[in-house]
Amino acid sequence: MDLLCREDQLVLIPGAAEAVRRLNDAGVLVIVATNQPVVARNLCTEEDVRRLNARLEEMLRQAAGARLDAVYFCPHHPETHHPDGNPAYRGPCPCRKPNIGMLEEARKRFGLDYSRCFVVGDSTRDIQTGVNAGCRTILVRTGYGGRDAKFDAAPDEVVDDLAAAVDSVLSGRPAGRPCRILLVGPLPPPLGGCTILFQYLVQALADRSDVEVRVLSTSGPPANAVRRVARGIFVLCRLLRAVRRTDVLTLHTTTTALLVLGGPVVALGWLFHKPVVIRKFGGPSHRLAGRLHGAYGRLRLAVLRWALRRADLYLAETRPAVRAAIEDGIRAERYPNNRPLVPGGPEHPVGGRCRRFVFASHVQPTKGIRELIEAGEHLPPDAWVDVYGPLCGGVTEDDFAGLKRVRYGGALDADAVVAVLAQHDALVLPTYHAGEGHPGILIEGFLAGVPAIATRWQHVPEVVDDTCALLVEPRDPESLRAAMQRLYDDEDLYRRLCEGARHRREEFSTQRWADWFVRQCVALAVREREPH
16 A cells, blocks of 8 residues: 555455464564655654554454564655655665665664575565565565566565465475474573573473474583593483484583584584584683683684584674684674563663662672772762672672671572562673673663663673663773762663663563574574485
């Protein structure tokens, strides 16, 4: 429909909602990119278009429980001579299709690979957009059905409707059978950053209908070198039995464990013709292996590079780690630290006065605890800092004795962290810890809706920026104090950062990254089944 600007003009094509739901169930992102020149023509405002989009999403939910992962629209119009309309929206722009500005926004937000994406549309403008981006294109006969004839781009496929387009998108999967993924990694106990992250992924995949998951845990109690080797042999024996009944073999591990398991896992993938995905926890790049083990460092690094180069996909937590891998000829993508979103979970209200600061991490010098104590003791009389976490690195409860504004509350159970954060106004993490990756506590702060004060240290700025946090220099108690005082004084700034923390949480959602992980696995499984 031309010039869509009212909710009563919205009508779902029969079968469209059910088709979108099938993509949702299969873990395929559904993203809408639409030109809306009605704004430039003064027929409605950008806010009116957002309400239309919200109504469309509501109709999809009501019709089939379907959802859109994102909606992008271009409000501009290229004509500048038209007598009517809003001149602020007239003229060329990078986002109006067939330009790929809206697709670029989606690519950056969701980490898309255009070569694995489909553009489905009813106009030659849509098809030209897909061609410009390097996507596979499908033209549907509903709507314009390509009769606009404005561009010469030829689609890869022409189908009757959206349902048929979805059939084509999903046709690479074996009919009636989900993709079988073998997850090899450390489950709790013990509780730790790596075991919790692996458990989150396992839980996110457990109830999906599009994948069949089998888990082999590499965890075990602390052991000497002989027992660790024995445990590794036991895991490999179990892996040998399981790999035959899987479509994709995935290993989730630390750098140290990767040195032991990476080579054998890649070899098994090659032997049984299974794609291999390796995910490394933590911020440092794989090159750190050359510095971890003294005289054997270069040899171990060579072995590690060999394994990663032969893996079908390597997932690293931080952008520098991804860049280092690509420089070494490894096919790498970013897979950041993440946390599951819990609807209706504890959440701090937006705004108010920032008085209650909280630190929740290992209570040790390299996490900035001494700088925090010095800064916190200079807070106004009605402000304070609560410190939670295990005492490490020579810090004891005596360090908190006699303090007026900083108090120690002991270690927290993992399940209680978000609720405790939500009872405070701002999270403080003045870390300068060697090897700091993506601190999970900052992501848990997003879940609780609280902004942060953190340091410009290593990979911390990948997690927080000036939309949701104040960043200070490490080892600088005065700048830390000034940042805390600034949040205390400036309620408008505090409200803006609270809102930013809520918006930021989606980027580090376990559900989002689990969907992305499944898409990568399915694509690899389909590629492996294609004739070579």
